[in-house]
Amino acid sequence: MSEACHYNDALEKTAANYVALSPLSFIKRAAAVYPDRTALIYNETRYSWQQTYARCCRLASLLRQFDIGRGDTVAVMLPNVPAMYEAHFGVPMVGAVLNAINIRLDPEAVAFILEHSRSRLLLVDPEYVDVVEKALARLEGPAPTVINVPDPSQGVERAIGELEYETLLADQPVWEEWQLPADEWDAIALGYTSGTTGNPKGVVTHHRGAYLNATSNVLAWSLPSSVVYLWTLPMFHCNGWCFPWTLAAIGGTNVCLRRVDPELILKLIGKHGVSHFCGAPIVHAMIADAADAAQAVVEHKVCGLIAGAAPPASVFKRMEKIGIELTHVYGLTETYGPASICVKQDGWDQLPLEERVRLNGRQGVAYPLQESIAVLDSVTMEPVPADGQTVGEIMFRGNIVMKGYLRNETATREAFAGGWFHSGDLAVMEPDGYVKIRDRLKDVIISGGENISSLEVEEIIQRHADVEYVAVVAMADAKWGEVPAAFVQLRPGSELSEEELIRFCKENISRFKVPKKVIFGPLPTSSTGKVQKFQLRQKLETGPSA
């Protein structure tokens, strides 16, 4: 700065011109601007923004009674019910950190998470009482206080202890005196990654990043205030990619959903005028199947974000047919969910279906408020050429990247080596500047010294009209080291032999990439809709289906 600079003289931050960025500001504004508009619908329950805000304030008051404050952890094991939404505001209102646990985990993993996170309180849905009881029995340290969140619409009445959410809430005042965090870098949430080996890692996110990604969602989709958002995406998954906060930012309407039930989803889309929803490819495929079966067409415009993997041609095509427009986004828990988006360029909608599928199935460009996405050589940290050929690792840099892994300095340092967050996904940079994933680092198949991208083989097989879903993994081979093996789930009513499918592959890809084995049957998926390749590899090793 030159000597003459006078732009910092007596121009400090004050209470008038500086506040911490926090998504808590969004719900306060939503309650003030849209007090009577519907914030939340769950079965027959409806809450306005004023009511939702009041419930969050009551929850914050309740947490204070349990002496929960800044830096404490509150865990929840809840489906997409109102209490889950409220926890996204009530917990940070007292400065505490929300630890939303994956509801499909086993007792051992739940116990690990409760212990590692030092959770002091746990909100539990009746469906998960069994798992939680077993998890609590495994704890060596002090157990969290359990608050049960009964759901009268479900008729399940199991509970742990006496504390009950609605009863406790009703006793609390609407505590509007909560404060924004003193520091926007303060933690807001903790999310454990579903590692396939070793213990899960606790991803810590902060208020600033949550605020920015919630806003980034609005920019990515040009969301108006009239949005009706259906909760097909679990809120425990990267905090529902920050959409609980996005909906508050615009004063839209949340339609809660306990589980992904495609018939119910179609019904709710019509009934509530749902305009937006998110999900893994399998969620979209289920909706397409249900629409096929019911010969349903959506009467109004509906937009879907699809993440976890690119939309397969069959899903893309069928969703288009029933009137749902899909956009692919890509990200990780470490990036608060979507960190890149396959932005649709002018003119793409005029192209033939196959080309549209190819173009729209890429991981794309940086999400609006994410600073940078790059495909770098992991060793030199230099960008790969934009040739669509040279493989590098996808890396991110920006404000929508986690603080780090909780109490895991080594993993944090590795993840941020060289000033970029390393995604672990391999990709190429296409000439138009769009990133295209090739594979997870650990999913690459090394056959006779050649790298085979399992995703590339999957994409070819996915084009076959009889294939609903496919996953390709490495199979040990005496001669080649590894060879591809394909697990295939056929579309209902389809028939296809191993020989026919292998012949199809030979016509479409290099010989060395053609699977040496095809195994038919349903694919195991995680709670977030991702195919669990480690289970398929185990199957190959133990050989029950082979």
Next chain:
Amino acid sequence: MSEACHYNDALEKTAANYVALSPLSFIKRAAAVYPDRTALIYNETRYSWQQTYARCCRLASLLRQFDIGRGDTVAVMLPNVPAMYEAHFGVPMVGAVLNAINIRLDPEAVAFILEHSRSRLLLVDPEYVDVVEKALARLEGPAPTVINVPDPSQGVERAIGELEYETLLADQPVWEEWQLPADEWDAIALGYTSGTTGNPKGVVTHHRGAYLNATSNVLAWSLPSSVVYLWTLPMFHCNGWCFPWTLAAIGGTNVCLRRVDPELILKLIGKHGVSHFCGAPIVHAMIADAADAAQAVVEHKVCGLIAGAAPPASVFKRMEKIGIELTHVYGLTETYGPASICVKQDGWDQLPLEERVRLNGRQGVAYPLQESIAVLDSVTMEPVPADGQTVGEIMFRGNIVMKGYLRNETATREAFAGGWFHSGDLAVMEPDGYVKIRDRLKDVIISGGENISSLEVEEIIQRHADVEYVAVVAMADAKWGEVPAAFVQLRPGSELSEEELIRFCKENISRFKVPKKVIFGPLPTSSTGKVQKFQLRQKLETGPSA
């Protein structure tokens, strides 16, 4: 924070997870994501986002040659031409501060601003060469280097010295190595308020606020990437309310406009498919008049933001008729432009016109990413009751409030007294939580000990079908101290006598609020379209029209 807190252990900011918030990130992304889309149209000139970005990088390189760096000031005296847009990015790219001077100012004011701001470089349009030459002649300290920005479409060839923008730019490399500011609190722009007494004050804004208000504009209007934005609003006015940065954030298209020419505006709306524009009421009134004259209707949906004053009924009604939807926003240079918005509630569009005008003519609620608007008692700093009656001062708090006034610690401290920015505007809080301006502090008329809101009287007179525009000011009165006087501009072809208008007022407001004098004629407006009441007061004092 409790002892057990572990959310700050080894979870520091790194290059991977923290970057300064700056609108410079937006143009970098726009160039990467929308390289070939049209960023800027001016007459026959068209630049894509890639070209616009390259030109900004060249400008930054040029500034470096002049040794302009962090904390230096670059002044511009330009209409809404491409160079003006480019300055909004090229200047901050080197860490310098953009001082966009009001093009209607006289040499004395320009000289004061150049001196006070310590501007080192000045970009000038040929139209303002006369004023600038006179201003430069008045300077006591070193004069800034002048770069001329000729406009071949205008045929004006006057210049100051030899330096010429396009020639200089052509010699520069596309310098993509610019860096984001080290600190998002760094100054990005300086804007002098058009004070009616004393010297203007220099409002300093920062990168963080510019980033957030640019984003807030997207949320306020649900702007999609396909926006075509017409530059009816001067970019020197609060940096075009941050819209230069907003357009980059979404990759929309800017249509530049040298001056507010309503016939040309109507033509451009049709030709380029303009979807959004901003302006003072007078700008909208001129467009409505031109549309009336041409019996034009806009074929596609167009949205307008209206600021400076609430939309008068006649403007609101006529714009609606030709297909332009108006939204009222309110703010000040100190709040980067709009800091509140009259959000349209569900159902308002079903109400009768008069009620729609009343509801939509309020200053409303906090702008999406502005933290708070409040109507406070200036002494006690307590909120006034939401009764629509009790008058207080509008105050703002949040990240979209200036750093302060340049080298004016006293004014800064006064503006931020009590932890709120004091707007100087008087208002009431209506029962639905919407703010409604009553008057500028200094525009209140004190008659026989009673406060009369000049705005309230204006609103009544504005309802008369023959009135195009009205301004009410205080007139000295021996008996009452002050009484209201009305300056009225009639609609073309209308006739109205002083007696008729006073009779109309008597039927509609309390006797003591009825103007004692009515003066017909065109109203003097500032370059930003505000009626200049101080000129009207002078007229009353000197008596030429009375």
